Amino acid sequence: MTDLLLNEEERMLQATVRDFADRELAPRAQESDEREEFSWDAWKGMAALGLTGLGVDPGLGGSGGGYRQMAIAEEEVARGDAAASVSLVAHMSLSAQTIYQFGDEEQKLRYLPAMARGEAIGAWALTEPGGGSDAAALQTTAELRGDNYYLNGSKIFITNGDLARFLVVFATQDRSLRSRGISAFVVNEGADGFRANAQHGKMGMRASPTTELVFQGTPVPQSDRLGEEGRGFNYAMDILDSSRIVIAAQCVGIAQAAYEASVRYTQQREAFGQPIAQHQAIQFMLADMATEIYAARVASMHAATLKDHGLPYVNEASMAKLYASETAVRVTSNAVQIHGGYGYFKESPVERYFRDARVTTIYEGTSEVQRLVIARQILPEHALQSTSRN
Ligand SMILES: Cc1cc2nc3c(=O)[nH]c(=O)nc-3n(C[C@H](O)[C@H](O)[C@H](O)COP(=O)(O)OP(=O)(O)OC[C@H]3O[C@@H](n4cnc5c(N)ncnc54)[C@H](O)[C@@H]3O)c2cc1C
Known part of the structure; x- marks a missing residue:
């Protein structure tokens, strides 16, 4: 992320989670994927950093912060291990937030401290x-x-x-x-x-x-x-509206990982007597990836900022989720393209990024559902049939 997008404290959070993801998540992600096995080490590491308690008041054992902090952490976790970041979303921005935002005081005390510490998964x-x-x-x-x-x-x-x-x-x-x-x-x-x-x-x-x-x-x-x-339906829709911001950040993280792998590969791999980075078609692919990732990141952080300021944000959250998820699918697909035949094998991480990205246009509201939400803001109510928003 560019410096101006984050304040000093947020940059520290980003650096801490990025370091953790580079050291603890990324090196083990491939093996967990192959075994189809939840990584308790990844979970415990996220809990130790307080990520499982983001968005929950410190008085309830949480780490505080709002959607900006959740988005920053989510992007970095997803860059290291997208699967760990899905489990984090279901816990942090879906289940814990439903209890935090709609539970009574007794329920919050009963459930949130253990959830925030990561001892109880949601x-x-x-x-x-x-x-x-x-x-x-x-x-x-x-x-x-x-x-x-x-x-x-x-x-x-x-x-x-x-x-x-x-x-x-x-x-x-x-x-x-x-x-x-x-x-x-x-x-x-x-x-x-x-x-x-x-x-x-x-x-x-x-x-x-x-x-x-x-x-x-x-x-x-x-x-x-x-x-x-x-x-309950209103609560579910409210939670999905805001959790989409975090999913958008997840998409940025997956795309970022695929982009970084591609930048490295284009300078190592040679074709026609020169690194493939010298071919303009490859340069254009990298330029498009960087541009789309940048736009998706700014969109998700803008939606998070609106939400944290109590301003209308639903449209922006849907646009961020729609754009970021489709960006993740495009970028990871082009990353496979850049890696050629090697990109089609599990020895290359882009094969996993491509598979991981694919679900992001489906869960927490498909791309079609996001377009319905956005269209609803554009067109008058009488021009639209009622449809739900999951
Ligand atoms: C890995 C994974 C994790 C998930 N985790 C959770 C979870 O933790 N909790 C949870 O509750 N759910 C979860 N889901 C479910 C996910 O949210 C749903 O799969 C998603 O909402 C789509 O619902 P569906 O699969 O029933 O598709 P359907 O609703 O059957 O849609 C099928 C297709 O029809 C399209 N469609 C449907 N209605 C319209 C319309 N009105 N206009 C245009 N097109 C339309 C859809 O966009 C889609 O392309 C998860 C899914 C996956 C794959």
């Missing part, structure tokens, strides 16, 4: 087998009987689901009400009738666990409902 469960983009159509039910809600249904593609001690889960009390029937709950690991099944075989982000969650009459005490009944 997961955030909205998507269901029937669909993710149309989140208001979710089918998992929550029926109130006595002091408990009883959850029935299933979730899919849930990051950290089989590691999490605390899971924020969205369920409906009345499907016919669509978004207005949905509430948010905290389900504890080991709750009756709850199980998490690992989903194997992802293209990328392989060291970040992705899971199916099943609820069969799972009791959740009323005291574990977050906020008001029937407001």
